[in-house]
Amino acid sequence: MKKRLIVDIDGVLADIYGQFRKFELEDFGHNQDLSKITGKLEEEAFVNGEIYMATQGFFRHASVIKGSVEAIEKLNQRHDLFIVSAATKFPNSMAEKQEWLLEHFPFITWEQIVFCGTKEIIKGDIMIDDHFKNLDKFYGQTILFSQPHNLNRIENGHSRVTNWKEIIELLS
Amino acid sequence: MKKRLIVDIDGVLADIYGQFRKFELEDFGHNQDLSKITGKLEEEAFVNGEIYMATQGFFRHASVIKGSVEAIEKLNQRHDLFIVSAATKFPNSMAEKQEWLLEHFPFITWEQIVFCGTKEIIKGDIMIDDHFKNLDKFYGQTILFSQPHNLNRIENGHSRVTNWKEIIELLS
Incomplete structure (x- = not known):
C-alpha cells in the first residue's frame, strides 16, 4: 500500500x-x-x-520553488499524495491557490487538494512543511523545508531539507 | 479530552x-x-x-437545515468540532461556503473549517454525513443523516438520524 x-x-x-x-x-x-x-x-x-x-493575486502569482514540479510529479507516482494548505484564514486565497496548482502542477487532481485552518486534523504517513506548528503535531515522518523563519531553530526530530533534490533522496 | x-x-x-x-x-x-x-x-x-x-450563489443561498444552528452551537462546546466539506471539485464554492458558515454559524472559526476532495484524509472520532462514501471510510463513530439519496439503503453499521434533535440525543 x-x-x-x-x-x-x-x-x-x-x-x-x-x-x-x-x-x-x-x-x-x-x-x-x-x-x-x-x-x-x-x-x-x-x-x-x-x-x-489578503490581497487578490498574492498567492496566484507566486513563483514555483525550484525543482518542486519535477519532484512532485515523481512522488505522485509512488505515494498517495495530498496537497494540504492552511488557507481558511484568507477565504479568497483558496480558489487562487487551486488555480495556481492547476497551472503549475496540472497532474494534481481536485481530489488531492485540502484547504484547512489547522493541519492537526490531517491523517497521513509523511508530512513536508516549513512550519513547526504543523510538523510538531503530526504523528508520521516529518520533513522540515528550510525557510528564513525556521532557520536557527533546533529540528526537534524533523528532517531538515533545503531543496527538493534532498527530499527525493530522503524518500528514495 | x-x-x-x-x-x-x-x-x-x-x-x-x-x-x-x-x-x-x-x-x-x-x-x-x-x-x-x-x-x-x-x-x-x-x-x-x-x-x-458550479453556478455562483448555489451554495451561498442555501437554506439552513432545521435545528442545525442550535445543535452545532451546543456540540461546539462539548466537542473538538470541525466542519469538513467536499468542495475542491467546485473551487469557487469554497469562499461561498465559508461566507455562508460565517452568516449562519458565526461561532465557528476559520480554524474549524476544512475543504477537501475526499474525506479519507480526515482524522476524527465521530463523523456526521449524508454520504456512504464518506462514512464507509471513517474509522470512528458514524452518523448517517437521512436525505433522499441515501434512503432505501441498509445502514452498513452507521446510525441513521432524520433530524438534529436525534443527533443531540445520540451524542448526549
Missing part, C-alpha cells in the same frame, strides 16, 4: 518570501536585509504581511 | 435539495416528484446538478 504524503504549498511549493518581498518593495521602495528577518515568523518579519496575504 | 466531531455541510447543515429543486423549477417550470428520485444520488436525480453546483 502506498504511503500517504502530505505536502504544504506556501514556502514548500510556492515562493511566498518572493511575494512578500515584491509587495514590500512596492510599499517601501526597498527590501529588508534577509539576514535581519532570519528566525522571525513571516507576520513578524513583514509588518504588512497579513494585508499582503 | 474532547472527542473530535466532523460535520458535513451539504445535506447536513445546508439544504442542498432545496437548492437543486429551486434551480430545477427555474429550468423546467416544475419539480420532479420526490418519491421518484429517492435512492438516486444527486447527480443522477438532477440532470443539470453539476451545472447548478
Whole structure:
C-alpha cells in the first residue's frame, strides 16, 4: 500500500518570501536585509504581511520553488499524495491557490487538494512543511523545508531539507 | 479530552435539495416528484446538478437545515468540532461556503473549517454525513443523516438520524 504524503504549498511549493518581498518593495521602495528577518515568523518579519496575504493575486502569482514540479510529479507516482494548505484564514486565497496548482502542477487532481485552518486534523504517513506548528503535531515522518523563519531553530526530530533534490533522496 | 466531531455541510447543515429543486423549477417550470428520485444520488436525480453546483450563489443561498444552528452551537462546546466539506471539485464554492458558515454559524472559526476532495484524509472520532462514501471510510463513530439519496439503503453499521434533535440525543 502506498504511503500517504502530505505536502504544504506556501514556502514548500510556492515562493511566498518572493511575494512578500515584491509587495514590500512596492510599499517601501526597498527590501529588508534577509539576514535581519532570519528566525522571525513571516507576520513578524513583514509588518504588512497579513494585508499582503489578503490581497487578490498574492498567492496566484507566486513563483514555483525550484525543482518542486519535477519532484512532485515523481512522488505522485509512488505515494498517495495530498496537497494540504492552511488557507481558511484568507477565504479568497483558496480558489487562487487551486488555480495556481492547476497551472503549475496540472497532474494534481481536485481530489488531492485540502484547504484547512489547522493541519492537526490531517491523517497521513509523511508530512513536508516549513512550519513547526504543523510538523510538531503530526504523528508520521516529518520533513522540515528550510525557510528564513525556521532557520536557527533546533529540528526537534524533523528532517531538515533545503531543496527538493534532498527530499527525493530522503524518500528514495 | 474532547472527542473530535466532523460535520458535513451539504445535506447536513445546508439544504442542498432545496437548492437543486429551486434551480430545477427555474429550468423546467416544475419539480420532479420526490418519491421518484429517492435512492438516486444527486447527480443522477438532477440532470443539470453539476451545472447548478458550479453556478455562483448555489451554495451561498442555501437554506439552513432545521435545528442545525442550535445543535452545532451546543456540540461546539462539548466537542473538538470541525466542519469538513467536499468542495475542491467546485473551487469557487469554497469562499461561498465559508461566507455562508460565517452568516449562519458565526461561532465557528476559520480554524474549524476544512475543504477537501475526499474525506479519507480526515482524522476524527465521530463523523456526521449524508454520504456512504464518506462514512464507509471513517474509522470512528458514524452518523448517517437521512436525505433522499441515501434512503432505501441498509445502514452498513452507521446510525441513521432524520433530524438534529436525534443527533443531540445520540451524542448526549
